[in-house]
Amino acid sequence: MNVQEARFRDTAADQTREPFFVDRSSFPQRTAAVASVAAAEAEQVDRDARFPQTAIDTARQQRLLGIQIPLQFGGDGASVPEITEMCYTLGRACASTAMIFAMHQTKVACLVRHGTGSNWHEALMRRVATEQMLLASSTTEGQNGGNIRFSSAAVEHAGSDISLVRNATVISYGAQADGIVSIARRANDAAGSDQVLLAMTRDDYTLEKSLEWETLGMRGTCSAGFELKFNGSSAQIFPESYDKIHAQTMTPVAHLSWSSAWAGIAAASVERAQAFIRKAARGAGGQMPPGAAHFTAAKRSLAKLRAMIAANLDTYTAHEHDERALSSLDFQSQINLLKVEASELAVETVMHSMRACGLSGYRNDGDFSVGRHLRDVLSAPIMINNDRILANIATASLMSSVPASLRD
Incomplete structure (x- = not known):
């Protein structure tokens, strides 16, 4: 992928087309700017149950709310893998900001994939890009x-x-x-x-x-x-029926984005556990504290979580334009199981991080507190309840065969 991509915008006066450029390498820096603001207000956002207004305002300033809108409609044409990276980065800073961003981008993905060709929805895409509208x-x-x-x-x-x-x-x-x-x-x-x-x-x-x-x-x-x-x-009303939108975009993009946000929360907890173990070991002359084993377990489960998301992203991007593959029973089961397994692994990771930090992680004050991360990530298994998903998959899976080999 080229670092810079030319795009064209129609001028209102004469409909001539003027080229300009998108620097895709700016995406991480723009996201980091939002994450920095989000992290600074995360504790207050949680304590007061208030909307992370400053972080979302910064996302507007960095033009992240319209970043997925195609180039021809004034956006940056960000891909789903790029969106998930942003969700992960924001999740490490503030869970609420990350989840808001993930939900917004899921709606934008539906607009992009299923609204193109509709005058009304194309006009909305231009508004999202220009005005940086937030969609719920x-x-x-x-x-x-x-x-x-x-x-x-x-x-x-x-x-x-x-x-x-x-x-x-x-x-x-x-x-x-x-x-x-x-x-x-x-x-x-x-x-x-x-x-x-x-x-x-x-x-x-x-x-x-x-x-x-x-x-x-x-x-x-x-x-x-x-x-x-x-x-x-x-x-x-979107031109396509919702069953197609649900299978091709709503479910996969939501589960990939949510999982990436949860992985970011888990990563933030592991980072705190690592800092605690390092400090404790230095204070004990190199002797590992009792929670060191839980830190190892946290690192292991985070690695599994990230690998799982990456594998599902690869599958989605490989079939992104294949409607039949995206609607298949195998893919739908896989992407729904991602939500279940990622949410459970994220909780497991944060729990290990808390136990690695001991009382310092359990406290709500101090540099090693993991309480907010745990409370936030506990929403993951019940946000579209895992039990409901597993029951639905069980019913649908009765129609599919059990694999006869490792790779087929």
Whole structure:
């Protein structure tokens, strides 16, 4: 991949095309700038359960919110592997910032892959790139929990106008977002699984808070519940049905991005454990403290976690433009198992880090505290509950054969 890529932007005056360049080598530096700000406010964000406004403002300044938008629409054309690296970096700094970024980029990925060719969605892409709009997600409603493939709320149609009223039990950073991407039944007479995806901007909807967000961890995501009322145009519905969007983009990009954010949290805890073990060993004349074995275990599980994410990224990028492969039972099972296994490994890693640090890790103050990391990462197995995913995979896997060899 070239360090610099030429791109063109249409001028409003004469529609001539002017070349300019994207320096892809700037991505790590731009992400590091956001991570530095996020780390500085992470403790306060957690303590006060407040949105990491300064970090997100810095992400806007660094043009990270539109970084995945294609070059022709004013973005930087960042790839999914590049997005996951950003999630990992931000996860090491502030879990809430990383998860907000991961959720936003999942919505952007849907817009990029499934909105191209639609005038309305292409205009939204340009707005995301130009205005650095923050997109939230509304996929959870009523009593359905994390069952994203079933919707209760339906789109109401009146000619070219549409409306939607949704009991959204969770909309992460909904009050702070500039737009929301939501799923719904196609129409009143549609089955719960016959869904569409629609994008809406802040002037299209109202939010009335129904549930507060007082949680153990991930407090800065501000994932309150709302009644969402939307009025807009049928052009805001994505052209493709949600089942395709879910299989090809929503699930893989979400699980890859979330897992990378969780791996970043785990890495931050291992870094603190390493600093503690080094200090303890120096103070004891080179004698390893009792928690040294747990530090080794933390390093081992972090290595497994990173390797697992990398392997799944390779699989996704190899088949990124193969709709049939992405929709296959084998790939869908693999990418869902990534979410399950990565979330469990991340928790295991942070637990080992805490035990490596002992009381210093258990404390909420001090340089070696791992409490915030543990509370944040404990959200991972229950964010779309692992038990639900495993039950669904078990049912689907009854239709697939057991491999007869190591590599086939």
